[in-house]
Amino acid sequence: MKPGYQQTELGLIPDDWTLAFLGELGTVVRGGSPRPAGDPRYFNGSYIPWLTVGSLTNIPSSQLFVTDTTTMLTEEGAKHSRTLQAGTLVIVNSGAKTLGVAKILSITCCANDGIAALINQRSGDKQFICYFLNGQIRRLREVVAAGNDQLNLNTGRIALIAIPFPSEAEQKAIAQALTDVDALLGALDQLIEKKRNLKQAAMQQLFTGKTRLPGFHGEWTLRRLGDIGATYGGLTGKTKADFGEGEARYIAFMNVVTNVVIDCGTFERVKVSSQDSQNRVRKGDLFFNGSSETPEEVGMCAVLLDDVQDVYLNSFCFGFRLRDGEQAEGLFMAYYLRSTIGRELMKSLAQGSTRYNLSKVALLNLSLRFPTLPEQTAIAKVLNEIDAELTTLEQRRDKTHALKQGMIQELLTGRTRLV
Template sequence: MIGIEFEVQLGKRVDAAVARGVPKTCINNRGVRWGRIDVAEAATELLSKADLRDLRLRYGDVLVCEGGEIGRSSVWRDELPEAYYLNTLHRLRTKGRYQPDLIAAFFERWAATGELQALVGKSSLAHLTKENLLRVPLPMPSPEEQKRIAEALRAADELVQSLERLIAKKRDLKQGMMQELLTGRTRLPGFEADWRDVLLGDHVTYLKTVPLPREQLDQVSPLRYLHYGDIHTRTSVRLDAAAEPMPRAAGRLAVNAGRLAAGDVVFADASEDPAGVGKSVEVANVPPEGVVPGLHTIAARFDKQVLADGFKAYLQFIPAFRQSLLRLAAGTKVLATTRAYVSSIRLRLPDPAEQRAIAGVLFDIAGEIAALERRLESARAVKMGMMQELLTGRTRLPVEASA
């Protein structure tokens, strides 16, 4: 059991109103991720002499979330020279017979399979109490096999984390490139012509939408249907409606709706979050059966001589475009985008040739990110498969026989 192999201690809640002591860096629940500690989430709290003695982290301590996503855990590897931990975290300190990495791997597997839920009890707010934690049974491979399993899973985890870091860097790079290229602060080689002011309303027509609730959609009708909720949840700014899975609508329900064409931009017209204002997709391809713009959408068809195909997907990231929509939507409970708002926006835009070049650069980096995300998904699947095999004893790793 965990109580036999580990010293278990729950962190302390620090009340800022009455706390006295020395300011110290403290790891909290938010900073504990599967397989890593995010020190950027750490807080500074006043700790007493007793706290400094009892709550200081040592290399190899395992931090386990007591609430929230119960059991989420990671091993402390001296990410900071000195750190402590707060309430809602259990600290497990091995007594020397059990690998910290191995217990963290078991927690991840138990969380994925739902086994940890049996330890929570019937309270409405899930908590992994110290009492229940101490009683958790632990499989007990030999010390050498523990080491081999932990090393194998650690290698798989490091691959996952390296891909996560690379994706984060690529996303930051893409964000920076959009800020530069979409504002004209940085120009691509070969383009020097002045950008011109464009009033969007002079170059757009709008298609009629059809507001159907989810209950009226299906998966078998030929006609594709673009719902505003599916725009908000997308990561790609381009929609290949001929290839991607989409909700369907019976043709009789959308007789009067406009049919989308390649190059059309469809905006979600409502958002509860400022980040979602102006969220849109550009249609890249349509099937013969057709696609209609749906509930809470604005379907815009811009003049291709003014806004080039591919570039329209990035209108939503032009600072002047977003700022205009946010200003117009201010003061409403649900932040709304309207046709009139879109038409009223004036932007400085390059000529279509430069727009296509900008869109090509941004599309390429988006493709690189998508490829890395597929690799990450595969690496995570491999890791989970390894856990399934190694943590159940279904597959055994060879170990050197003791002398």
């Protein structure tokens, strides 16, 4: 055992720390939901904020405090719930994907029965406890919670959750260090959101022609896609055994759906023999997902900008190849078809009721407005540069989040001391 440390149910902690149970720090209670759910006598009122599991877990992980809710109760509804005062620590007590999330109330509100609270708290820094609980979510779900399909933490189990307990000064120092990192994460999230909004606004202005880049003028030309290119299908005749093996590679479904530009670093392996009649992808090709559960997500467009060899397309998507010499820029088209204007066009082509499909024929009959090729290239460059800035910010946020997780492991176990 490391000198100066003691073995506990939470692992090694410093000798000068103790273990405390949540139930020793205050009283654990459960929220209450008025019944029946949706009764207008109780819900959609204006008397007091109504905290649900959904509104609590939608708060970013970098935000420790609950500052508002999405709905409110009536005065009668409040009588059938539990009112919690500002400053109370709350924890989600149910749900496989939500159980264990902890926050601190900045408002007085009522909470539903999927939320527990630590009231009449006598000791312990709330932020320190909150950070510890959020760092223990996996353990709470796998070890502490009851149930299989319907995980839950009753008040008795929550009261017996052990907390490492350094001095109050050290608790505050640890909480402050993690708060500083959360502030940085929050600032990065705001910057990313601002940049995304800027991109959407730029797309709206540029693809409607309301804003023209310097040096460009003249009318845009309406062109039918079937007149400038042709479609082709993805892999056919493959079984499960063909995937994950072989020397050939293929572009996965999510690579098309989530990216404007195909990520060539995530190709997956597939067996394709020399006798197979399959369509190889080529630089400049556009790809579309042919079906989706909603019309808003059908026909998402991505473009391949790299030279690749022996690469194919998954069977749930299809490709579009521009004819040689056509005055059309693939990256421009991909951004166009992912813009608000483009998505409305693609949505109008979706067919179905429970699952929506996009046919190759429908796509080929679609007409788009094209500026000159130099203007297409210039517009694509502007949007691509914004995307590059977004990627840099997202990578920085991910690294900061990883740093926070490392700090939680170090600080909340006492391996690194601040006091």
